[in-house]
Amino acid sequence: MPLDETETRSTPAPIQSLSVIVPAYNEQEVLPEFYRRLCEVFAGLDMKCEVIFVNDGSTDRTLEIISGLYRCDARVSLVDLSRNFGKEIALAAGLDHADGDAVIVIDADLQDPPELIPELVSHWRAGYDVVYAQRICRDGESIAKKTTAYLFYRLLQKVCRVRVPEDTGDFRLLSRRAVEAMRQLREQHRFMKGLFAWIGFPQKPVPYRRDPRFAGKSKWNYWNLWNFALEGITSFSCGPLKVATYIGLLTAFGAFGYGFYMMIRTLLFGNPVPGYPSLVVIILFLGGVQLLSIGIIGEYLARMFDESKHRPLYLLKNYLSAPGSMHPNMGARRGQTH
Template identity: 60%
Template structure:
């Protein structure tokens, strides 16, 4: 019989864990596969950590991987993939925004020959209008900037075949934008549309500042275009400056040198300073990621690992 592991990254989700585990267990029971669950505790508080240990102790088909601290969701997902066994691996969050019942459709598509089967959101219920609009705009911007065809309106909710998992495990980078890496590895991929529900309980850990940094991570990880834009913008400003200099020389020779306008001078200086700072900021983002990669630190450390007993 084929085997399937469901990897669930968790960070302070104690309120929703019982309901989530119940729905996930029911969904796995309907499948003709040997399924198990691996929870990844990404440095949760004591209440959530205790609940995860209870689930692992009470259920033979539940494993628990505890990281040494909170490393972030992208690293928690990577850790889960490193420790997950089975012919296929499903990634899903514990907040019940992604329906566990859709895993059955994922398995069907996987058996049809697809290595990556992802859930594609047709509607995002519970999100504010600003969050829906900004998320949609980001996915479309990333699609235009990136050399890799990254599907739009797609999260981590997906199924990965064993060879797709092994391909992801072989990637060494520490700045990990997983949605881009899923697309970068290639292999046959297909989307399954679904409606994303509001959180069943608790609050999202993704505030707008973290989402902004996450967007920067995605853009700098899969596109060199910002660096090229900085270069082209510098060339364009230099060209305009040269032409304006020629204009001022000709004007002075023909009409003399009247009293220069102070406001226009301030505007030009501030504009050029802003362009320079923006270009330095773009280069700094890429330089910071190069610096991090060059240190070669471990992606994460594991405090405990209890594999499923089945």
């Protein structure tokens, strides 16, 4: 009996979907150009695309610009946080609202070129769950910033229990199962580069040249970068605590040895002149070591204190799901707190 014509037809493969997460804090100067270049990339992809802008408490016209894009483009969604929670939390909010088969995380400042997205997608289709863009050059940045970034990533390699790829920012693609894994991590102090590495799964680097910032000013000054480095090290390593322990042991042995030396010297030669300068130096040194050790312990205790409160990662002021998004009722399902 011949097969029916409909039975011989192969079932067409479902159209894959892509979600692009863009955290934005006071990015009014770059958003129009970023959106234009991203749309050009979308036009060359054979996927259903959406872009999720996360407004992280901006005080300029960022929210107004994103709202205008939302009204004009059915692929645009807006996640508006109730205040500025920081970029790491904004990324978590974006991941919570992204339901594409593949999810891209990218900054709006155009230092990370959207034109690299098709290459990330191609590696994802080859079977990789995390495809991260690895910087081979950092144009437009000072020598000091390049040097400190280089040293920071190499230090992470030494002290962290998880291998965090060097010279790699947040620009990357995550598969669906990688996104679901990230959603399970609800810690308050978030070092996203470390979390992306911690979840594992097959990962692939894609080298690229990082461009200078298109417009506006970077929100990362050296103080913020210093705190960010502390966050990364304390989130994924107990090394500082061990260092404090080793310094304490070495100091104790040194003090014991010096005391023994002074005792022998006094017995053999006497000590007619009191060693006031030596005493002051020793006291100041021991006090400095103690305060340093207490400070390191305090950093970890402060993180434990914050985690013990079990506060939500962020609060939503508004969520506008794109009319053409993959899950138009997602905002109603998720509610207003996380």
